Amino acid sequence: MNVSTASPSAPWLMALSALRDRALAAESLNALAFSIANDPHALLRYHQALAFDVAGARPRLLAVSGLALPDEASPYLVWLESAARWLQAQVGGDEAVLLSRDSLTVPDDLAEGWDEWWPRHLWCVPLHGRDGARLGLIVFLFEEAPDSALLAQLKPVTTTWAYCWQALTRGRHRRRWALNRRQRWIAAGVVLAILLLPVRQTALAPAEIVSRNGQVISAPLDGVVAELRVRPNQQVRQGQLLFRLDETTLRNRSEVLRRQVAVADAELMAASQSAFDNTQSKSELMLLTGRSQQQRAELEAVDAQLQRTEVTAPRDGVAVFSDPNDWIGRPVNTGERIMLLADPRQPAMLIQLPVADAIALERGARVTLFLSAYPLRPLRGHILETSYQARADDDNVVSYRLLASIEGLPPHARLGLHGTAKVYGERVVLGYYLLRRPIAALRGWSGL
Numbered sequence: 001m002n003v004s005t006a007s008p009s010a011p012w013l014m015a016l017s018a019l020r021d022r023a024l025a026a027e028s029l030n031a032l033a034f035s036i037a038n039d040p041h042a043l044l045r046y047h048q049a050l051a052f053d054v055a056g057a058r059p060r061l062l063a064v065s066g067l068a069l070p071d072e073a074s075p076y077l078v079w080l081e082s083a084a085r086w087l088q089a090q091v092g093g094d095e096a097v098l099l100s101r102d103s104l105t106v107p108d109d110l111a112e113g114w115d116e117w118w119p120r121h122l123w124c125v126p127l128h129g130r131d132g133a134r135l136g137l138i139v140f141l142f143e144e145a146p147d148s149a150l151l152a153q154l155k156p157v158t159t160t161w162a163y164c165w166q167a168l169t170r171g172r173h174r175r176r177w178a179l180n181r182r183q184r185w186i187a188a189g190v191v192l193a194i195l196l197l198p199v200r201q202t203a204l205a206p207a208e209i210v211s212r213n214g215q216v217i218s219a220p221l222d223g224v225v226a227e228l229r230v231r232p233n234q235q236v237r238q239g240q241l242l243f244r245l246d247e248t249t250l251r252n253r254s255e256v257l258r259r260q261v262a263v264a265d266a267e268l269m270a271a272s273q274s275a276f277d278n279t280q281s282k283s284e285l286m287l288l289t290g291r292s293q294q295q296r297a298e299l300e301a302v303d304a305q306l307q308r309t310e311v312t313a314p315r316d317g318v319a320v321f322s323d324p325n326d327w328i329g330r331p332v333n334t335g336e337r338i339m340l341l342a343d344p345r346q347p348a349m350l351i352q353l354p355v356a357d358a359i360a361l362e363r364g365a366r367v368t369l370f371l372s373a374y375p376l377r378p379l380r381g382h383i384l385e386t387s388y389q390a391r392a393d394d395d396n397v398v399s400y401r402l403l404a405s406i407e408g409l410p411p412h413a414r415l416g417l418h419g420t421a422k423v424y425g426e427r428v429v430l431g432y433y434l435l436r437r438p439i440a441a442l443r444g445w446s447g448l
Contacts, residue, residue: 015043016153020160029053029168033062036138036161040154041065047119047141052084054137055169059084062136079113086110087124088137096125096151096158119143123151127162135165195431200424201360205353205399207369207421209413211342212384212403215317217242219332220308223249228324233416236313236341243327243338245309250302257299264292317341318415347413349381351402351421352393356437358400359425361386367404371419374412381405383423 022039026032033051040049049065061080086107091097099122106114119141127136138161140146219225223245230242268288313319321327321339332338349369353361361383369379385403393399402423406413428436 012043012153016157019043019157023157023160023164026164026168029165030062032161032164032168033136037063037065040140040157043154044140044142044146044150046123046146047143049141050080050084050139052137052139053135054084054088055133055135059088059137076113076117079110079117083110083113084137084139087122087139088134091124091126091137094126094128094132096123098123098145098148098151100145121145125158125161127158127165129162129166135162135169195429195434197430198427199430199433201426201428201433201436203353203357203359203423203425205351205357205402205421205423207349207351207419209347209369209371209379209406209415209417210350211318211320211340211344211415212346212348212405213343214320215314215341216337217311217313217319217339217341219245219334219336219338220311221245221305221334222332223309224329224331225327225338226329228327230319231324232319232321234319235344236317236319238313238315240313242311242313242319244311245332247306247309250306250309254299254302254306257295257302261292261295261299264288264295268292313341315341316343318344320415342415344415345409347406347409347415348384349379349402349404349406349421351404351423352397352399353402353423355390355398355400358390359423361402361423361425366424367402368422368424369404369406369419370422371412371417373417373419377410377412379410379413380407 019035019039022035023032026035033053037049037051040046046065049063050061051063053060053062059081061077061084064077087099090099090104101114101118101120121142121144123140123142123146125138125140126134127138129135138158225243226246227244228242229244230236230240236242268285268291271285271288318341319339320342327338349367351367363383363386365383367381367383369381371377371379381404383402383404385401387401390398390400404421404423
Protein backbone atom coordinates (compact mmCIF):
# COMPACT_ATOMS: atom_id res chain seq x y z
CA MET A 1 0.00 0.00 0.00
CA ASN A 2 2.76 2.46 0.81
CA VAL A 3 4.42 1.87 -2.51
CA SER A 4 1.22 2.27 -4.49
CA THR A 5 0.39 5.48 -2.64
CA ALA A 6 3.84 7.03 -3.23
CA SER A 7 4.22 6.04 -6.84
CA PRO A 8 1.64 8.49 -8.31
CA SER A 9 3.17 11.47 -6.50
CA ALA A 10 6.76 10.76 -7.48
CA PRO A 11 6.41 11.92 -11.12
CA TRP A 12 4.50 14.97 -9.92
CA LEU A 13 7.22 15.89 -7.44
CA MET A 14 9.87 15.37 -10.08
CA ALA A 15 7.95 17.66 -12.46
CA LEU A 16 7.70 20.36 -9.79
CA SER A 17 11.41 20.02 -9.06
CA ALA A 18 12.17 20.28 -12.78
CA LEU A 19 10.15 23.52 -13.00
CA ARG A 20 12.10 25.02 -10.13
CA ASP A 21 15.44 23.87 -11.59
CA ARG A 22 14.66 25.45 -14.97
CA ALA A 23 13.67 28.72 -13.30
CA LEU A 24 16.90 28.76 -11.27
CA ALA A 25 18.91 28.06 -14.44
CA ALA A 26 17.50 31.05 -16.33
CA GLU A 27 20.23 33.60 -17.13
CA SER A 28 17.95 36.50 -18.09
CA LEU A 29 14.49 37.81 -17.35
CA ASN A 30 13.27 36.92 -20.85
CA ALA A 31 14.55 33.36 -20.44
CA LEU A 32 12.77 33.07 -17.09
CA ALA A 33 9.52 34.42 -18.54
CA PHE A 34 9.75 31.95 -21.44
CA SER A 35 10.23 29.06 -18.99
CA ILE A 36 7.29 30.18 -16.84
CA ALA A 37 4.99 30.47 -19.85
CA ASN A 38 5.89 27.14 -21.50
CA ASP A 39 7.30 24.61 -19.03
CA PRO A 40 4.19 24.10 -16.78
CA HIS A 41 2.01 23.06 -19.74
CA ALA A 42 2.64 19.37 -19.18
CA LEU A 43 1.16 19.66 -15.66
CA LEU A 44 -1.59 22.26 -16.08
CA ARG A 45 -2.74 21.69 -19.67
CA TYR A 46 -3.69 25.34 -20.08
CA HIS A 47 -4.87 27.00 -23.26
CA GLN A 48 -2.26 29.78 -23.14
CA ALA A 49 0.10 31.42 -20.65
CA LEU A 50 1.23 35.07 -20.51
CA ALA A 51 4.11 36.63 -18.55
CA PHE A 52 4.03 40.39 -17.84
CA ASP A 53 6.64 42.71 -16.33
CA VAL A 54 4.60 45.12 -14.15
CA ALA A 55 7.43 46.87 -12.27
CA GLY A 56 7.27 49.90 -14.57
CA ALA A 57 4.64 52.51 -15.22
CA ARG A 58 2.90 50.25 -17.75
CA PRO A 59 2.81 46.44 -18.03
CA ARG A 60 5.18 44.92 -20.56
CA LEU A 61 4.55 41.53 -22.16
CA LEU A 62 7.64 39.33 -21.94
CA ALA A 63 6.48 35.92 -23.13
CA VAL A 64 3.50 34.11 -24.65
CA SER A 65 3.35 30.34 -24.55
CA GLY A 66 4.05 28.78 -27.93
CA LEU A 67 5.70 31.96 -29.35
CA ALA A 68 9.44 32.54 -29.50
CA LEU A 69 9.08 36.32 -29.87
CA PRO A 70 5.75 38.20 -29.50
CA ASP A 71 4.80 40.53 -32.34
CA GLU A 72 4.03 43.83 -30.62
CA ALA A 73 2.15 45.14 -33.65
CA SER A 74 -0.59 42.50 -33.58
CA PRO A 75 -4.07 43.62 -32.40
CA TYR A 76 -4.12 40.90 -29.75
CA LEU A 77 -0.93 42.08 -28.03
CA VAL A 78 -2.08 45.71 -28.19
CA TRP A 79 -5.30 44.66 -26.43
CA LEU A 80 -3.30 42.67 -23.87
CA GLU A 81 -1.74 45.84 -22.43
CA SER A 82 -5.16 47.17 -21.39
CA ALA A 83 -6.19 43.74 -20.15
CA ALA A 84 -3.06 43.43 -18.00
CA ARG A 85 -3.73 46.78 -16.32
CA TRP A 86 -7.26 45.66 -15.52
CA LEU A 87 -6.08 42.29 -14.18
CA GLN A 88 -3.64 44.00 -11.80
CA ALA A 89 -6.57 45.73 -10.16
CA GLN A 90 -8.43 42.40 -9.83
CA VAL A 91 -5.44 40.72 -8.17
CA GLY A 92 -5.18 42.93 -5.13
CA GLY A 93 -3.26 40.68 -2.73
CA ASP A 94 -0.13 38.57 -2.85
CA GLU A 95 -1.83 35.25 -3.53
CA ALA A 96 -2.76 33.69 -6.86
CA VAL A 97 -6.40 34.18 -7.88
CA LEU A 98 -8.67 32.04 -10.06
CA LEU A 99 -10.99 34.25 -12.11
CA SER A 100 -13.99 33.32 -14.24
CA ARG A 101 -15.62 35.25 -17.06
CA ASP A 102 -19.07 34.47 -15.69
CA SER A 103 -18.38 35.87 -12.20
CA LEU A 104 -16.65 39.11 -13.25
CA THR A 105 -17.93 42.44 -14.46
CA VAL A 106 -15.64 43.05 -17.42
CA PRO A 107 -15.41 46.57 -18.92
CA ASP A 108 -16.99 46.97 -22.31
CA ASP A 109 -13.69 47.78 -24.02
CA LEU A 110 -12.23 44.46 -22.75
CA ALA A 111 -15.27 42.20 -22.92
CA GLU A 112 -15.26 41.88 -26.70
CA GLY A 113 -11.56 41.01 -26.75
CA TRP A 114 -11.99 38.45 -23.97
CA ASP A 115 -14.79 36.74 -25.84
CA GLU A 116 -12.70 36.63 -29.01
CA TRP A 117 -9.26 35.59 -27.69
CA TRP A 118 -9.57 34.22 -24.16
CA PRO A 119 -11.34 31.17 -22.73
CA ARG A 120 -13.61 31.39 -19.68
CA HIS A 121 -11.16 30.85 -16.83
CA LEU A 122 -7.94 32.63 -15.72
CA TRP A 123 -5.40 31.80 -13.08
CA CYS A 124 -3.48 34.97 -12.18
CA VAL A 125 -0.20 34.55 -10.27
CA PRO A 126 1.36 37.81 -8.97
CA LEU A 127 5.10 37.76 -8.31
CA HIS A 128 6.40 39.98 -5.51
CA GLY A 129 9.83 40.84 -4.21
CA ARG A 130 10.93 40.65 -0.60
CA ASP A 131 10.07 44.30 -0.08
CA GLY A 132 6.51 43.70 -1.23
CA ALA A 133 6.83 45.43 -4.60
CA ARG A 134 5.03 43.66 -7.42
CA LEU A 135 7.46 42.53 -10.10
CA GLY A 136 5.50 40.38 -12.51
CA LEU A 137 2.11 38.92 -13.32
CA ILE A 138 1.64 35.43 -14.79
CA VAL A 139 -1.73 34.63 -16.40
CA PHE A 140 -2.77 31.05 -17.32
CA LEU A 141 -5.85 30.63 -19.54
CA PHE A 142 -8.04 27.52 -19.14
CA GLU A 143 -10.99 26.19 -21.10
CA GLU A 144 -12.19 24.39 -17.95
CA ALA A 145 -11.66 25.51 -14.38
CA PRO A 146 -8.53 23.74 -12.98
CA ASP A 147 -8.52 21.79 -9.73
CA SER A 148 -7.77 24.15 -6.82
CA ALA A 149 -5.83 21.43 -5.02
CA LEU A 150 -3.60 21.05 -8.07
CA LEU A 151 -2.96 24.80 -8.16
CA ALA A 152 -2.15 24.84 -4.44
CA GLN A 153 0.68 22.35 -4.97
CA LEU A 154 2.35 24.88 -7.30
CA LYS A 155 2.89 27.37 -4.45
CA PRO A 156 6.60 26.42 -3.98
CA VAL A 157 7.16 26.82 -7.72
CA THR A 158 5.58 30.32 -7.82
CA THR A 159 7.74 31.29 -4.85
CA THR A 160 10.82 30.19 -6.79
CA TRP A 161 9.63 32.17 -9.82
CA ALA A 162 9.34 35.32 -7.69
CA TYR A 163 12.78 34.75 -6.15
CA CYS A 164 14.44 34.28 -9.57
CA TRP A 165 12.54 37.25 -11.02
CA GLN A 166 13.85 39.56 -8.31
CA ALA A 167 17.39 38.19 -8.61
CA LEU A 168 17.47 38.78 -12.38
CA THR A 169 16.09 42.31 -12.11
CA ARG A 170 18.18 43.45 -9.14
CA GLY A 171 19.89 46.75 -10.03
CA ARG A 172 17.48 47.32 -12.94
CA HIS A 173 14.20 47.35 -11.11
CA ARG A 174 14.71 49.03 -7.78
CA ARG A 175 11.74 49.82 -5.65
CA ARG A 176 9.73 52.40 -7.54
CA TRP A 177 8.85 55.55 -5.69
CA ALA A 178 5.11 55.68 -5.67
CA LEU A 179 4.19 59.18 -4.53
CA ASN A 180 0.78 59.80 -3.17
CA ARG A 181 -1.27 62.88 -3.99
CA ARG A 182 0.11 64.94 -1.12
CA GLN A 183 3.71 64.02 -1.92
CA ARG A 184 3.22 64.94 -5.58
CA TRP A 185 1.92 68.38 -4.58
CA ILE A 186 4.90 68.85 -2.27
CA ALA A 187 7.33 67.81 -5.03
CA ALA A 188 5.65 70.18 -7.47
CA GLY A 189 5.92 73.00 -4.93
CA VAL A 190 9.62 72.32 -4.38
CA VAL A 191 10.28 72.32 -8.14
CA LEU A 192 8.34 75.58 -8.52
CA ALA A 193 10.27 77.17 -5.66
CA ILE A 194 13.56 76.15 -7.27
CA LEU A 195 12.48 77.61 -10.62
CA LEU A 196 11.66 80.92 -8.89
CA LEU A 197 15.12 81.27 -7.34
CA PRO A 198 16.83 84.50 -8.49
CA VAL A 199 20.02 83.99 -10.47
CA ARG A 200 22.34 86.24 -12.45
CA GLN A 201 21.77 85.99 -16.19
CA THR A 202 25.02 85.24 -18.01
CA ALA A 203 26.30 84.64 -21.54
CA LEU A 204 29.56 83.38 -23.02
CA ALA A 205 31.28 85.00 -25.99
CA PRO A 206 34.73 85.00 -27.65
CA ALA A 207 36.95 87.89 -26.62
CA GLU A 208 40.35 89.40 -27.30
CA ILE A 209 42.64 91.76 -25.39
CA VAL A 210 43.03 95.04 -27.26
CA SER A 211 44.17 98.56 -26.40
CA ARG A 212 41.65 101.18 -25.33
CA ASN A 213 43.86 103.88 -26.81
CA GLY A 214 44.79 102.43 -30.19
CA GLN A 215 45.67 104.55 -33.23
CA VAL A 216 45.20 103.23 -36.76
CA ILE A 217 48.22 103.62 -39.04
CA SER A 218 47.00 103.72 -42.63
CA ALA A 219 48.53 104.22 -46.06
CA PRO A 220 49.08 107.97 -46.74
CA LEU A 221 48.67 107.54 -50.52
CA ASP A 222 48.16 104.94 -53.24
CA GLY A 223 51.19 102.76 -53.73
CA VAL A 224 52.95 99.49 -53.01
CA VAL A 225 54.41 98.54 -49.64
CA ALA A 226 58.14 98.26 -50.19
CA GLU A 227 59.42 97.60 -46.66
CA LEU A 228 58.20 97.08 -43.09
CA ARG A 229 60.73 98.28 -40.54
CA VAL A 230 59.05 96.82 -37.46
CA ARG A 231 57.91 93.38 -36.38
CA PRO A 232 54.44 92.42 -35.10
CA ASN A 233 53.90 93.38 -31.44
CA GLN A 234 57.18 95.32 -31.38
CA GLN A 235 57.55 98.25 -28.99
CA VAL A 236 58.19 101.45 -30.99
CA ARG A 237 59.11 105.01 -30.10
CA GLN A 238 57.72 108.27 -31.37
CA GLY A 239 59.27 109.19 -34.73
CA GLN A 240 60.50 105.65 -35.45
CA LEU A 241 60.08 104.52 -39.07
CA LEU A 242 57.25 101.98 -39.37
CA PHE A 243 57.04 101.21 -43.08
CA ARG A 244 57.93 102.66 -46.46
CA LEU A 245 56.05 102.71 -49.77
CA ASP A 246 57.75 102.09 -53.10
CA GLU A 247 59.12 105.39 -54.54
CA THR A 248 60.02 104.28 -58.08
CA THR A 249 56.94 105.65 -59.82
CA LEU A 250 57.00 108.95 -57.92
CA ARG A 251 60.75 109.53 -58.47
CA ASN A 252 60.42 108.88 -62.20
CA ARG A 253 57.50 111.28 -62.37
CA SER A 254 59.48 113.86 -60.35
CA GLU A 255 62.41 113.62 -62.76
CA VAL A 256 60.12 114.07 -65.77
CA LEU A 257 58.46 117.10 -64.15
CA ARG A 258 61.85 118.67 -63.37
CA ARG A 259 62.81 118.49 -67.02
CA GLN A 260 59.43 119.87 -68.05
CA VAL A 261 59.95 122.78 -65.62
CA ALA A 262 63.39 123.41 -67.11
CA VAL A 263 61.96 123.45 -70.65
CA ALA A 264 59.12 125.75 -69.57
CA ASP A 265 61.61 128.12 -67.90
CA ALA A 266 63.75 128.20 -71.04
CA GLU A 267 60.75 128.96 -73.23
CA LEU A 268 59.65 131.69 -70.83
CA MET A 269 63.17 133.20 -70.82
CA ALA A 270 63.29 133.27 -74.64
CA ALA A 271 59.84 134.82 -74.91
CA SER A 272 60.77 137.50 -72.34
CA GLN A 273 63.91 138.51 -74.27
CA SER A 274 62.12 138.81 -77.62
CA ALA A 275 59.05 140.53 -76.24
CA PHE A 276 60.65 144.02 -76.64
CA ASP A 277 60.52 144.00 -80.42
CA ASN A 278 58.13 141.12 -81.22
CA THR A 279 54.42 141.61 -80.71
CA GLN A 280 53.70 137.87 -81.02
CA SER A 281 56.18 137.03 -78.25
CA LYS A 282 54.40 139.45 -75.96
CA SER A 283 51.10 137.59 -76.50
CA GLU A 284 52.76 134.21 -75.71
CA LEU A 285 54.52 135.49 -72.60
CA MET A 286 51.41 135.15 -70.39
CA LEU A 287 50.72 131.56 -71.63
CA LEU A 288 54.29 130.42 -71.02
CA THR A 289 54.30 131.96 -67.56
CA GLY A 290 51.16 129.98 -66.60
CA ARG A 291 52.59 126.77 -68.01
CA SER A 292 55.80 127.19 -66.01
CA GLN A 293 53.86 127.76 -62.79
CA GLN A 294 51.71 124.67 -63.47
CA GLN A 295 54.78 122.48 -63.98
CA ARG A 296 56.33 123.78 -60.77
CA ALA A 297 53.12 123.08 -58.82
CA GLU A 298 52.96 119.52 -60.11
CA LEU A 299 56.63 119.02 -59.18
CA GLU A 300 56.04 120.31 -55.67
CA ALA A 301 53.04 117.97 -55.27
CA VAL A 302 55.08 114.95 -56.35
CA ASP A 303 57.95 115.95 -54.03
CA ALA A 304 55.45 116.22 -51.17
CA GLN A 305 54.18 112.70 -51.93
CA LEU A 306 57.77 111.45 -51.94
CA GLN A 307 58.20 112.79 -48.41
CA ARG A 308 55.04 110.93 -47.32
CA THR A 309 56.21 107.51 -48.54
CA GLU A 310 57.95 106.95 -45.20
CA VAL A 311 55.52 106.59 -42.29
CA THR A 312 56.77 107.11 -38.74
CA ALA A 313 55.18 106.44 -35.35
CA PRO A 314 53.18 109.43 -34.07
CA ARG A 315 53.72 108.29 -30.44
CA ASP A 316 55.08 105.44 -28.35
CA GLY A 317 53.23 102.13 -28.46
CA VAL A 318 53.13 98.58 -29.80
CA ALA A 319 52.80 97.86 -33.51
CA VAL A 320 49.95 95.39 -33.98
CA PHE A 321 49.57 93.82 -37.44
CA SER A 322 49.68 90.48 -39.23
CA ASP A 323 52.59 88.69 -40.91
CA PRO A 324 54.94 91.20 -42.64
CA ASN A 325 55.21 88.90 -45.66
CA ASP A 326 51.51 89.52 -46.32
CA TRP A 327 52.20 93.24 -46.81
CA ILE A 328 55.49 93.49 -48.68
CA GLY A 329 54.76 94.05 -52.38
CA ARG A 330 51.05 94.49 -51.79
CA PRO A 331 49.32 97.48 -53.43
CA VAL A 332 47.38 99.65 -51.00
CA ASN A 333 44.95 102.53 -51.34
CA THR A 334 44.94 105.84 -49.53
CA GLY A 335 43.54 105.36 -46.02
CA GLU A 336 43.83 101.55 -46.02
CA ARG A 337 44.69 100.23 -42.57
CA ILE A 338 48.10 98.60 -42.32
CA MET A 339 48.71 98.37 -38.58
CA LEU A 340 47.46 99.54 -35.20
CA LEU A 341 49.62 101.47 -32.79
CA ALA A 342 48.36 100.29 -29.39
CA ASP A 343 49.14 101.47 -25.88
CA PRO A 344 49.92 98.37 -23.74
CA ARG A 345 49.35 100.36 -20.55
CA GLN A 346 45.60 100.59 -21.30
CA PRO A 347 44.40 97.04 -22.13
CA ALA A 348 40.71 96.27 -22.63
CA MET A 349 38.50 93.34 -23.62
CA LEU A 350 36.94 93.30 -27.07
CA ILE A 351 33.96 90.93 -26.86
CA GLN A 352 31.97 89.62 -29.84
CA LEU A 353 28.60 88.62 -28.34
CA PRO A 354 26.55 86.53 -30.85
CA VAL A 355 23.00 87.66 -31.43
CA ALA A 356 21.68 84.20 -30.47
CA ASP A 357 23.27 84.53 -26.99
CA ALA A 358 22.59 88.24 -26.46
CA ILE A 359 21.18 89.32 -23.10
CA ALA A 360 20.20 92.71 -21.73
CA LEU A 361 23.42 94.49 -20.76
CA GLU A 362 24.03 97.96 -19.37
CA ARG A 363 27.19 99.99 -19.07
CA GLY A 364 29.06 98.89 -15.96
CA ALA A 365 27.97 95.22 -16.13
CA ARG A 366 30.55 92.77 -14.79
CA VAL A 367 32.74 90.71 -17.14
CA THR A 368 35.12 87.81 -16.48
CA LEU A 369 37.62 86.80 -19.17
CA PHE A 370 39.14 83.31 -19.19
CA LEU A 371 42.21 83.43 -21.41
CA SER A 372 43.13 80.34 -23.41
CA ALA A 373 46.78 80.79 -22.41
CA TYR A 374 46.00 81.38 -18.71
CA PRO A 375 42.76 79.51 -17.89
CA LEU A 376 43.39 79.61 -14.13
CA ARG A 377 44.06 83.37 -14.00
CA PRO A 378 40.85 85.09 -15.13
CA LEU A 379 40.64 88.82 -15.80
CA ARG A 380 37.78 90.91 -14.45
CA GLY A 381 36.33 94.20 -15.58
CA HIS A 382 33.19 96.13 -16.51
CA ILE A 383 31.41 96.98 -19.74
CA LEU A 384 32.51 100.35 -21.19
CA GLU A 385 30.83 100.40 -24.60
CA THR A 386 28.10 98.41 -26.34
CA SER A 387 27.16 98.54 -29.99
CA TYR A 388 23.46 98.87 -30.77
CA GLN A 389 23.85 97.32 -34.21
CA ALA A 390 25.08 93.77 -34.77
CA ARG A 391 27.59 93.10 -37.55
CA ALA A 392 29.19 89.97 -38.98
CA ASP A 393 32.61 89.27 -37.46
CA ASP A 394 35.58 87.55 -39.12
CA ASP A 395 33.83 84.16 -38.75
CA ASN A 396 30.62 85.49 -40.38
CA VAL A 397 28.76 85.30 -37.06
CA VAL A 398 26.44 88.25 -36.50
CA SER A 399 27.53 89.69 -33.16
CA TYR A 400 27.39 92.75 -30.95
CA ARG A 401 30.69 94.48 -30.20
CA LEU A 402 31.38 95.06 -26.50
CA LEU A 403 34.36 96.85 -24.98
CA ALA A 404 35.18 96.16 -21.33
CA SER A 405 37.84 97.44 -18.96
CA ILE A 406 40.41 95.30 -17.15
CA GLU A 407 40.84 95.81 -13.42
CA GLY A 408 44.42 96.66 -12.49
CA LEU A 409 47.28 95.94 -14.87
CA PRO A 410 47.91 92.16 -14.68
CA PRO A 411 51.21 91.07 -16.25
CA HIS A 412 49.47 88.36 -18.29
CA ALA A 413 47.01 90.84 -19.87
CA ARG A 414 49.03 90.98 -23.07
CA LEU A 415 47.61 92.49 -26.24
CA GLY A 416 46.38 89.95 -28.78
CA LEU A 417 45.52 87.13 -26.34
CA HIS A 418 42.20 85.39 -26.93
CA GLY A 419 39.76 83.67 -24.62
CA THR A 420 36.14 83.32 -23.56
CA ALA A 421 34.35 86.14 -21.77
CA LYS A 422 31.47 85.63 -19.37
CA VAL A 423 29.20 88.67 -19.19
CA TYR A 424 26.73 89.15 -16.34
CA GLY A 425 23.32 90.67 -16.93
CA GLU A 426 20.42 91.46 -14.65
CA ARG A 427 18.91 89.05 -12.12
CA VAL A 428 16.14 86.75 -13.37
CA VAL A 429 14.36 83.68 -12.02
CA LEU A 430 15.96 80.30 -12.65
CA GLY A 431 13.02 79.15 -14.80
CA TYR A 432 13.50 82.04 -17.23
CA TYR A 433 17.27 81.46 -17.25
CA LEU A 434 16.82 77.80 -18.26
CA LEU A 435 13.98 78.35 -20.74
CA ARG A 436 15.04 81.66 -22.34
CA ARG A 437 16.44 80.17 -25.53
CA PRO A 438 13.67 77.56 -25.99
CA ILE A 439 11.08 80.32 -25.52
CA ALA A 440 12.86 82.54 -28.04
CA ALA A 441 13.07 79.66 -30.53
CA LEU A 442 9.38 78.84 -30.03
CA ARG A 443 8.33 82.44 -30.54
CA GLY A 444 10.49 82.71 -33.63
CA TRP A 445 8.97 79.51 -35.02
CA SER A 446 5.35 80.17 -34.08
CA GLY A 447 5.25 83.98 -34.26
CA LEU A 448 3.40 84.23 -30.93
